[in-house]
Amino acid sequence: MQSLTGKSASSQEAVAIEYGETISAIDELVGGGAPEDFVAPGFIDLQVNGFGGVDYNDPGSTAEAIAASIRTMFSTGVTRFLATVITAPEEHICACLKNLAQAKEEFARHSLPEGAAMEGFHVEGPHISPEDGPRGAHPLSAIRPPDPDEFARWQDAAQGHIRLVTISPEWDGAPKYIRALVRSGVVASIGHTKASAEQIRAAVDAGATVSTHLGNAAHPTLPKTQNYIWEQLAEDRLAACFILDGIHLPPVFFKAASRAKGLEKCILVTDAVMPAMCSPGLYRLGSVNVELRGDNSVVMEGTGRLAGSALRMDRAVENAVRFGGIPLSSVIALATTNPARVGRIAGRQRGLVPGEKADLIRFGWDEGAKSLVVRETIVGGLSVYNN
Numbered sequence: 001m002q003s004l005t006g007k008s009a010s011s012q013e014a015v016a017i018e019y020g021e022t023i024s025a026i027d028e029l030v031g032g033g034a035p036e037d038f039v040a041p042g043f044i045d046l047q048v049n050g051f052g053g054v055d056y057n058d059p060g061s062t063a064e065a066i067a068a069s070i071r072t073m074f075s076t077g078v079t080r081f082l083a084t085v086i087t088a089p090e091e092h093i094c095a096c097l098k099n100l101a102q103a104k105e106e107f108a109r110h111s112l113p114e115g116a117a118m119e120g121f122h123v124e125g126p127h128i129s130p131e132d133g134p135r136g137a138h139p140l141s142a143i144r145p146p147d148p149d150e151f152a153r154w155q156d157a158a159q160g161h162i163r164l165v166t167i168s169p170e171w172d173g174a175p176k177y178i179r180a181l182v183r184s185g186v187v188a189s190i191g192h193t194k195a196s197a198e199q200i201r202a203a204v205d206a207g208a209t210v211s212t213h214l215g216n217a218a219h220p221t222l223p224k225t226q227n228y229i230w231e232q233l234a235e236d237r238l239a240a241c242f243i244l245d246g247i248h249l250p251p252v253f254f255k256a257a258s259r260a261k262g263l264e265k266c267i268l269v270t271d272a273v274m275p276a277m278c279s280p281g282l283y284r285l286g287s288v289n290v291e292l293r294g295d296n297s298v299v300m301e302g303t304g305r306l307a308g309s310a311l312r313m314d315r316a317v318e319n320a321v322r323f324g325g326i327p328l329s330s331v332i333a334l335a336t337t338n339p340a341r342v343g344r345i346a347g348r349q350r351g352l353v354p355g356e357k358a359d360l361i362r363f364g365w366d367e368g369a370k371s372l373v374v375r376e377t378i379v380g381g382l383s384v385y386n387n
Protein backbone atom coordinates (compact mmCIF):
# COMPACT_ATOMS: atom_id res chain seq x y z
CA MET A 1 0.00 0.00 0.00
CA GLN A 2 1.28 3.46 -0.89
CA SER A 3 0.47 6.83 0.54
CA LEU A 4 0.20 10.39 -0.76
CA THR A 5 -0.16 13.38 1.53
CA GLY A 6 -1.24 16.94 0.82
CA LYS A 7 -4.07 19.39 1.15
CA SER A 8 -7.17 18.17 -0.67
CA ALA A 9 -7.74 20.76 -3.41
CA SER A 10 -11.52 20.43 -3.02
CA SER A 11 -11.95 20.26 0.76
CA GLN A 12 -8.74 22.14 1.69
CA GLU A 13 -8.15 19.59 4.47
CA ALA A 14 -4.74 18.00 4.99
CA VAL A 15 -5.14 14.32 4.08
CA ALA A 16 -3.18 11.10 3.70
CA ILE A 17 -4.43 8.98 0.80
CA GLU A 18 -3.70 5.24 1.07
CA TYR A 19 -3.84 3.51 -2.28
CA GLY A 20 -3.00 0.50 -4.36
CA GLU A 21 -4.65 0.31 -7.77
CA THR A 22 -7.61 2.03 -6.14
CA ILE A 23 -7.93 4.42 -3.21
CA SER A 24 -8.25 2.35 -0.02
CA ALA A 25 -8.52 5.05 2.62
CA ILE A 26 -8.40 8.79 3.10
CA ASP A 27 -7.40 9.92 6.55
CA GLU A 28 -7.15 13.32 8.09
CA LEU A 29 -3.48 14.17 8.45
CA VAL A 30 -2.60 14.95 12.04
CA GLY A 31 0.68 16.48 13.24
CA GLY A 32 3.75 17.32 11.18
CA GLY A 33 2.48 20.77 10.15
CA ALA A 34 0.29 21.65 7.18
CA PRO A 35 1.51 20.22 3.85
CA GLU A 36 2.40 22.75 1.16
CA ASP A 37 1.27 20.71 -1.82
CA PHE A 38 -2.30 20.05 -2.87
CA VAL A 39 -3.69 16.66 -3.87
CA ALA A 40 -6.60 16.02 -6.25
CA PRO A 41 -7.90 13.35 -8.59
CA GLY A 42 -5.92 13.33 -11.85
CA PHE A 43 -7.31 15.43 -14.67
CA ILE A 44 -9.53 13.96 -17.40
CA ASP A 45 -9.55 15.42 -20.92
CA LEU A 46 -12.42 14.38 -23.21
CA GLN A 47 -10.89 15.89 -26.37
CA VAL A 48 -7.24 15.37 -27.38
CA ASN A 49 -6.45 15.17 -31.10
CA GLY A 50 -2.74 14.80 -30.55
CA PHE A 51 -0.04 15.98 -28.17
CA GLY A 52 3.69 16.56 -27.87
CA GLY A 53 4.33 16.27 -31.61
CA VAL A 54 2.22 13.11 -32.12
CA ASP A 55 -0.96 13.18 -34.21
CA TYR A 56 -3.74 10.74 -33.26
CA ASN A 57 -5.32 11.48 -36.66
CA ASP A 58 -2.36 9.93 -38.44
CA PRO A 59 -2.74 6.14 -38.74
CA GLY A 60 1.04 6.01 -39.11
CA SER A 61 1.70 7.26 -35.56
CA THR A 62 3.54 4.42 -33.85
CA ALA A 63 2.63 2.95 -30.46
CA GLU A 64 5.97 4.21 -29.13
CA ALA A 65 5.20 7.76 -30.28
CA ILE A 66 1.67 7.60 -28.85
CA ALA A 67 3.08 6.38 -25.51
CA ALA A 68 5.59 9.25 -25.49
CA SER A 69 2.81 11.77 -26.13
CA ILE A 70 0.82 10.33 -23.22
CA ARG A 71 3.85 10.62 -20.94
CA THR A 72 4.09 14.29 -21.94
CA MET A 73 0.42 14.64 -21.00
CA PHE A 74 1.15 13.08 -17.58
CA SER A 75 3.43 16.06 -16.86
CA THR A 76 0.34 18.32 -17.16
CA GLY A 77 -1.66 16.29 -14.62
CA VAL A 78 -3.83 14.42 -17.14
CA THR A 79 -4.46 10.80 -16.10
CA ARG A 80 -7.28 9.79 -18.48
CA PHE A 81 -8.25 11.14 -21.87
CA LEU A 82 -10.25 10.40 -24.97
CA ALA A 83 -8.03 10.33 -28.06
CA THR A 84 -10.01 12.27 -30.64
CA VAL A 85 -10.37 11.53 -34.35
CA ILE A 86 -11.98 14.21 -36.52
CA THR A 87 -13.87 14.43 -39.82
CA ALA A 88 -12.27 12.41 -42.64
CA PRO A 89 -13.31 9.78 -45.19
CA GLU A 90 -14.52 6.57 -43.54
CA GLU A 91 -11.37 4.58 -44.42
CA HIS A 92 -9.22 7.21 -42.73
CA ILE A 93 -11.36 7.39 -39.57
CA CYS A 94 -11.27 3.58 -39.33
CA ALA A 95 -7.51 3.45 -39.93
CA CYS A 96 -6.87 6.00 -37.15
CA LEU A 97 -9.18 4.21 -34.71
CA LYS A 98 -7.62 0.86 -35.53
CA ASN A 99 -4.14 2.26 -34.96
CA LEU A 100 -5.13 3.79 -31.60
CA ALA A 101 -6.90 0.60 -30.50
CA GLN A 102 -3.84 -1.49 -31.39
CA ALA A 103 -1.62 0.91 -29.40
CA LYS A 104 -3.96 0.66 -26.40
CA GLU A 105 -3.92 -3.11 -26.67
CA GLU A 106 -0.13 -3.16 -26.84
CA PHE A 107 0.19 -0.89 -23.76
CA ALA A 108 -2.20 -3.16 -21.88
CA ARG A 109 -0.22 -6.26 -22.91
CA HIS A 110 2.89 -4.71 -21.34
CA SER A 111 0.92 -3.45 -18.32
CA LEU A 112 1.86 0.13 -19.21
CA PRO A 113 -0.23 2.87 -17.52
CA GLU A 114 -0.44 4.60 -20.91
CA GLY A 115 -3.06 1.99 -21.86
CA ALA A 116 -5.37 2.87 -18.97
CA ALA A 117 -4.73 6.59 -19.50
CA MET A 118 -5.99 6.38 -23.09
CA GLU A 119 -9.43 5.54 -21.73
CA GLY A 120 -11.20 5.53 -25.07
CA PHE A 121 -11.89 7.52 -28.20
CA HIS A 122 -13.96 10.51 -29.24
CA VAL A 123 -15.04 10.82 -32.87
CA GLU A 124 -15.68 14.50 -33.63
CA GLY A 125 -17.58 14.63 -36.93
CA PRO A 126 -18.02 13.86 -39.78
CA HIS A 127 -21.81 14.37 -39.36
CA ILE A 128 -21.43 18.06 -38.59
CA SER A 129 -22.46 21.30 -40.27
CA PRO A 130 -21.02 21.85 -43.75
CA GLU A 131 -21.39 25.62 -43.30
CA ASP A 132 -18.37 27.92 -42.95
CA GLY A 133 -18.10 28.90 -39.29
CA PRO A 134 -19.81 25.97 -37.56
CA ARG A 135 -17.63 23.60 -39.58
CA GLY A 136 -14.48 25.08 -38.06
CA ALA A 137 -11.33 23.52 -39.52
CA HIS A 138 -13.01 20.23 -40.52
CA PRO A 139 -12.65 19.39 -44.24
CA LEU A 140 -15.87 20.15 -46.16
CA SER A 141 -15.31 17.32 -48.63
CA ALA A 142 -15.62 14.64 -45.92
CA ILE A 143 -18.77 15.96 -44.21
CA ARG A 144 -21.75 13.63 -44.64
CA PRO A 145 -25.09 12.74 -43.04
CA PRO A 146 -25.20 10.38 -40.03
CA ASP A 147 -25.24 6.65 -40.73
CA PRO A 148 -25.57 4.16 -37.85
CA ASP A 149 -24.02 1.42 -40.02
CA GLU A 150 -20.90 3.52 -40.50
CA PHE A 151 -20.72 4.02 -36.73
CA ALA A 152 -20.79 0.24 -36.28
CA ARG A 153 -17.79 -0.05 -38.61
CA TRP A 154 -15.88 2.63 -36.64
CA GLN A 155 -16.62 0.87 -33.37
CA ASP A 156 -15.42 -2.38 -34.89
CA ALA A 157 -12.13 -0.77 -35.96
CA ALA A 158 -11.86 0.81 -32.50
CA GLN A 159 -12.32 -2.56 -30.72
CA GLY A 160 -15.33 -1.02 -28.97
CA HIS A 161 -13.39 1.86 -27.42
CA ILE A 162 -15.39 4.77 -28.92
CA ARG A 163 -16.98 6.51 -25.93
CA LEU A 164 -18.16 9.83 -27.32
CA VAL A 165 -19.33 11.15 -30.71
CA THR A 166 -19.80 14.81 -31.66
CA ILE A 167 -22.63 15.34 -34.13
CA SER A 168 -24.69 18.27 -35.41
CA PRO A 169 -28.45 17.87 -34.84
CA GLU A 170 -29.13 19.74 -38.10
CA TRP A 171 -29.17 16.46 -40.07
CA ASP A 172 -32.59 14.83 -40.51
CA GLY A 173 -31.32 11.48 -39.28
CA ALA A 174 -29.66 12.92 -36.16
CA PRO A 175 -32.24 11.85 -33.51
CA LYS A 176 -32.27 8.27 -34.80
CA TYR A 177 -28.46 8.20 -34.91
CA ILE A 178 -28.19 9.64 -31.39
CA ARG A 179 -30.63 7.05 -30.05
CA ALA A 180 -28.48 4.30 -31.58
CA LEU A 181 -25.32 5.75 -30.00
CA VAL A 182 -26.88 6.07 -26.58
CA ARG A 183 -28.34 2.57 -26.75
CA SER A 184 -24.84 1.22 -27.34
CA GLY A 185 -23.48 3.12 -24.32
CA VAL A 186 -21.80 5.92 -26.29
CA VAL A 187 -22.14 9.55 -25.22
CA ALA A 188 -23.67 11.87 -27.84
CA SER A 189 -22.40 15.44 -27.90
CA ILE A 190 -23.74 18.39 -29.90
CA GLY A 191 -21.12 20.41 -31.76
CA HIS A 192 -20.02 22.11 -34.98
CA THR A 193 -23.66 22.95 -35.54
CA LYS A 194 -26.06 25.54 -36.87
CA ALA A 195 -29.07 23.58 -35.56
CA SER A 196 -32.38 25.25 -34.80
CA ALA A 197 -33.97 25.26 -31.34
CA GLU A 198 -36.26 22.41 -32.43
CA GLN A 199 -33.37 20.34 -33.78
CA ILE A 200 -31.38 20.82 -30.57
CA ARG A 201 -34.40 19.84 -28.48
CA ALA A 202 -34.96 16.73 -30.61
CA ALA A 203 -31.29 15.74 -30.18
CA VAL A 204 -31.50 16.12 -26.41
CA ASP A 205 -34.80 14.21 -26.32
CA ALA A 206 -32.98 11.45 -28.23
CA GLY A 207 -30.27 11.33 -25.56
CA ALA A 208 -27.55 13.92 -26.31
CA THR A 209 -26.07 15.02 -22.97
CA VAL A 210 -23.24 17.45 -23.73
CA SER A 211 -22.12 20.31 -25.96
CA THR A 212 -18.70 20.07 -27.62
CA HIS A 213 -16.54 23.23 -27.05
CA LEU A 214 -19.54 25.51 -26.60
CA GLY A 215 -19.04 28.97 -28.12
CA ASN A 216 -16.55 27.79 -30.74
CA ALA A 217 -17.17 26.50 -34.26
CA ALA A 218 -19.89 29.09 -34.77
CA HIS A 219 -20.78 31.84 -37.23
CA PRO A 220 -18.90 35.10 -36.60
CA THR A 221 -22.26 36.86 -36.11
CA LEU A 222 -25.53 35.40 -34.82
CA PRO A 223 -29.10 36.61 -34.26
CA LYS A 224 -28.84 38.27 -30.87
CA THR A 225 -31.45 36.42 -28.83
CA GLN A 226 -32.26 33.29 -30.80
CA ASN A 227 -29.28 31.16 -31.71
CA TYR A 228 -27.74 27.76 -31.08
CA ILE A 229 -25.41 29.03 -28.34
CA TRP A 230 -28.24 30.39 -26.17
CA GLU A 231 -30.32 27.28 -26.87
CA GLN A 232 -27.56 24.96 -25.64
CA LEU A 233 -26.72 27.21 -22.69
CA ALA A 234 -30.34 27.22 -21.55
CA GLU A 235 -30.85 23.47 -22.01
CA ASP A 236 -30.46 22.05 -18.49
CA ARG A 237 -30.04 18.51 -19.79
CA LEU A 238 -26.77 19.44 -21.55
CA ALA A 239 -23.37 19.72 -19.90
CA ALA A 240 -20.88 21.92 -21.78
CA CYS A 241 -17.20 21.65 -22.65
CA PHE A 242 -15.00 24.76 -22.86
CA ILE A 243 -11.55 25.41 -24.35
CA LEU A 244 -9.93 27.87 -21.94
CA ASP A 245 -6.75 28.85 -23.74
CA GLY A 246 -7.76 32.52 -23.75
CA ILE A 247 -7.82 32.37 -27.57
CA HIS A 248 -10.89 30.28 -28.41
CA LEU A 249 -13.14 32.17 -25.97
CA PRO A 250 -12.85 35.57 -24.33
CA PRO A 251 -12.75 35.27 -20.52
CA VAL A 252 -16.17 36.96 -20.15
CA PHE A 253 -17.83 34.27 -22.27
CA PHE A 254 -16.66 31.56 -19.86
CA LYS A 255 -17.56 33.65 -16.83
CA ALA A 256 -21.11 34.19 -18.11
CA ALA A 257 -21.57 30.70 -19.58
CA SER A 258 -20.29 28.88 -16.48
CA ARG A 259 -22.74 30.83 -14.33
CA ALA A 260 -25.62 30.16 -16.71
CA LYS A 261 -24.80 26.46 -16.95
CA GLY A 262 -23.89 25.86 -13.31
CA LEU A 263 -20.45 24.57 -12.38
CA GLU A 264 -21.62 20.97 -12.01
CA LYS A 265 -22.33 20.95 -15.77
CA CYS A 266 -19.08 22.60 -16.93
CA ILE A 267 -16.16 20.62 -18.31
CA LEU A 268 -12.67 21.74 -19.30
CA VAL A 269 -11.18 20.23 -22.44
CA THR A 270 -7.97 21.13 -24.23
CA ASP A 271 -8.92 20.13 -27.82
CA ALA A 272 -5.13 19.90 -28.13
CA VAL A 273 -3.61 19.05 -31.48
CA MET A 274 -0.23 17.52 -32.30
CA PRO A 275 1.93 20.70 -31.90
CA ALA A 276 0.79 21.12 -28.25
CA MET A 277 3.91 21.46 -26.06
CA CYS A 278 6.14 21.87 -29.13
CA SER A 279 8.07 24.94 -30.34
CA PRO A 280 6.32 27.57 -32.49
CA GLY A 281 6.55 26.77 -36.19
CA LEU A 282 4.86 24.97 -39.07
CA TYR A 283 3.35 21.51 -38.63
CA ARG A 284 1.36 19.17 -40.82
CA LEU A 285 -2.02 18.01 -39.47
CA GLY A 286 -3.40 15.36 -41.80
CA SER A 287 -3.83 17.10 -45.13
CA VAL A 288 -3.46 20.66 -43.85
CA ASN A 289 -0.53 22.81 -42.84
CA VAL A 290 -0.90 24.54 -39.51
CA GLU A 291 1.19 27.06 -37.65
CA LEU A 292 1.80 27.06 -33.91
CA ARG A 293 2.22 30.77 -33.20
CA GLY A 294 4.12 32.49 -30.43
CA ASP A 295 0.83 33.32 -28.66
CA ASN A 296 0.16 29.54 -28.47
CA SER A 297 -2.64 29.56 -31.06
CA VAL A 298 -2.73 26.86 -33.74
CA VAL A 299 -4.05 28.19 -37.05
CA MET A 300 -4.48 26.84 -40.56
CA GLU A 301 -1.75 28.27 -42.73
CA GLY A 302 -3.10 31.02 -44.94
CA THR A 303 -6.60 31.32 -43.44
CA GLY A 304 -5.75 32.11 -39.83
CA ARG A 305 -8.66 29.81 -38.84
CA LEU A 306 -8.16 28.05 -35.48
CA ALA A 307 -7.38 24.34 -35.87
CA GLY A 308 -7.56 23.01 -32.33
CA SER A 309 -5.37 24.30 -29.56
CA ALA A 310 -1.97 23.98 -27.95
CA LEU A 311 -3.61 24.13 -24.53
CA ARG A 312 -2.55 21.86 -21.66
CA MET A 313 -4.95 20.92 -18.90
CA ASP A 314 -2.95 22.45 -16.03
CA ARG A 315 -3.16 25.82 -17.83
CA ALA A 316 -6.88 25.30 -18.51
CA VAL A 317 -7.43 24.85 -14.76
CA GLU A 318 -5.51 28.06 -14.02
CA ASN A 319 -7.56 29.92 -16.64
CA ALA A 320 -10.87 28.63 -15.24
CA VAL A 321 -9.91 30.22 -11.91
CA ARG A 322 -8.85 33.46 -13.63
CA PHE A 323 -11.60 33.80 -16.24
CA GLY A 324 -14.50 32.45 -14.21
CA GLY A 325 -13.62 34.01 -10.87
CA ILE A 326 -14.08 30.50 -9.49
CA PRO A 327 -12.01 29.27 -6.54
CA LEU A 328 -9.56 26.44 -7.23
CA SER A 329 -11.49 24.24 -4.78
CA SER A 330 -14.51 24.40 -7.15
CA VAL A 331 -12.60 24.33 -10.44
CA ILE A 332 -11.04 20.91 -9.77
CA ALA A 333 -14.39 19.18 -10.48
CA LEU A 334 -14.48 20.73 -13.97
CA ALA A 335 -11.37 18.74 -14.89
CA THR A 336 -12.05 15.56 -12.87
CA THR A 337 -15.46 14.38 -11.65
CA ASN A 338 -17.55 16.37 -14.17
CA PRO A 339 -15.85 14.90 -17.27
CA ALA A 340 -15.87 11.47 -15.58
CA ARG A 341 -19.62 11.63 -15.02
CA VAL A 342 -20.54 13.10 -18.40
CA GLY A 343 -17.97 10.95 -20.25
CA ARG A 344 -19.13 7.88 -18.26
CA ILE A 345 -15.63 7.04 -17.08
CA ALA A 346 -15.91 4.29 -14.51
CA GLY A 347 -14.16 4.58 -11.14
CA ARG A 348 -13.58 8.31 -11.47
CA GLN A 349 -16.97 9.87 -10.89
CA ARG A 350 -16.83 10.36 -7.11
CA GLY A 351 -13.45 12.06 -6.64
CA LEU A 352 -11.16 11.35 -3.69
CA VAL A 353 -13.17 8.52 -2.19
CA PRO A 354 -12.14 4.97 -1.19
CA GLY A 355 -12.86 2.51 -4.02
CA GLU A 356 -12.16 5.00 -6.80
CA LYS A 357 -9.23 4.43 -9.16
CA ALA A 358 -5.96 5.75 -7.76
CA ASP A 359 -5.51 8.40 -10.46
CA LEU A 360 -4.00 11.19 -8.41
CA ILE A 361 -1.97 14.35 -8.72
CA ARG A 362 0.09 16.35 -6.25
CA PHE A 363 0.70 19.96 -7.22
CA GLY A 364 1.80 23.37 -6.04
CA TRP A 365 -0.64 26.28 -6.28
CA ASP A 366 0.22 29.96 -6.08
CA GLU A 367 -3.05 31.77 -5.33
CA GLY A 368 -1.62 35.22 -6.11
CA ALA A 369 -0.29 34.24 -9.53
CA LYS A 370 -3.04 31.61 -10.11
CA SER A 371 -0.26 29.26 -11.08
CA LEU A 372 -0.39 25.46 -10.88
CA VAL A 373 2.73 23.28 -10.96
CA VAL A 374 2.21 19.52 -11.21
CA ARG A 375 4.74 17.68 -9.03
CA GLU A 376 3.52 14.11 -9.24
CA THR A 377 1.04 12.17 -11.38
CA ILE A 378 -0.26 8.71 -10.49
CA VAL A 379 -2.31 6.50 -12.82
CA GLY A 380 -4.04 3.44 -11.37
CA GLY A 381 -1.63 3.50 -8.42
CA LEU A 382 1.54 3.82 -10.53
CA SER A 383 3.67 6.95 -10.33
CA VAL A 384 4.05 8.12 -13.94
CA TYR A 385 5.51 11.58 -13.42
CA ASN A 386 7.56 12.99 -10.56
CA ASN A 387 9.18 16.37 -10.56
Ligand SMILES: [Zn+2]
Nearest residue numbers: 124136213217
Ligand atom coordinates in the same frame (compact mmCIF):
# COMPACT_ATOMS: atom_id res chain seq x y z
ZN1 LIG B 1 -14.09 20.96 -32.85
